[in-house]
Amino acid sequence: AQSVTQPDIHITVSEGASLELRCNYSYGATPYLFWYVQSPGQGLQLLLKYFSGDTLVQGIKGFEAEFKRSQSSFNLRKPSVHWSDAAEYFCAVATYSGGGADGLTFGKGTHLIIQP
Amino acid sequence: ETGVTQTPRHLVMGMTNKKSLKCEQHLGHNAMYWYKQSAKKPLELMFVYNFKEQTENNSVPSRFSPECPNSSHLFLHLHTLQPEDSALYLCASSQLTSGSYNEQFFGPGTRLTVL
Numbered sequence: 001a002q003s004v005t006q007p008d009i010h011i012t013v014s015e016g017a018s019l020e021l022r023c024n025y026s027y028g029a030t031p032y033l034f035w036y037v038q039s040p041g042q043g044l045q046l047l048l049k050y051f052s053g054d055t056l057v058q059g060i061k062g063f064e065a066e067f068k069r070s071q072s073s074f075n076l077r078k079p080s081v082h083w084s085d086a087a088e089y090f091c092a093v094a095t096y097s098g099g100g101a102d103g104l105t106f107g108k109g110t111h112l113i114i115q116p
Numbered sequence: 117e118t119g120v121t122q123t124p125r126h127l128v129m130g131m132t133n134k135k136s137l138k139c140e141q142h143l144g145h146n147a148m149y150w151y152k153q154s155a156k157k158p159l160e161l162m163f164v165y166n167f168k169e170q171t172e173n174n175s176v177p178s179r180f181s182p183e184c185p186n187s188s189h190l191f192l193h194l195h196t197l198q199p200e201d202s203a204l205y206l207c208a209s210s211q212l213t214s215g216s217y218n219e220q221f222f223g224p225g226t227r228l229t230v231l
Binding site for chain 1: 149157158161172206208219220223
């Protein structure tokens with residue numbers, strides 16, 4: 001079965017500084033990978049996804065992520081964070097069974113705090 | 117309404133009550149999902165509906181009963197819940213396409229408190 005590890009429960013970054021959130025997955029084949037963001041009291045919003053092709057993917061709000069098969073990682077980055085980026089970030093993996101609906105397996109999340 | 121909507125947004129119920137959570141997707145999708153988000157656990161998949169048929173029940177206790185009357189609506193019927201069932205319940209939808217995977221879109225969730 002697949003699993004996702006987000007090793008950092010909390011991360012504090014100064015506004016304007018760069019950000020990297022770590023995600024490692026465990027899955028036998030090429031996974032479908034996602035980063036979602038959740039603001040307090042809200043549902044999950046998709047930031048970006050990796051299905052295949054270019055291993056560096058661009059997302060919304062200036063985020064990007066890089067898929068590294070050799071490290072089983074899919075880390076999220078942003079060159080300069082804004083106070084509005086403070087939220088909970090979730091990495092997720094999906095399997096694809098060829099036409100069926102497959103649920104997502106999530107990591108425990110990383111809580112991002114922005115210091116002024 | 118756009119996207120995925122969920123009602124109610126907040127629900128407080130006693131252990132002997134029966135209540136239902138409602139989810140509606142306005143995206144024309146054909147698959148819907150229920151997830152549970154507890155304070156101390158990762159988001160957990162509960163149920164999957166694929167073209168209105170339940171295709172996955174992730175070992176969920178029978179006190180949770182899903183219903184999908186059509187591809188736009190999904191319900192979660194609750195009865196005889198326990199305090200540990202207090203959580204944020206998230207609904208999601210996606211479009212199934214043969215040969216490819218499409219991302220899931222989430223609703224804002226229902227915050228459930230069981231007293």
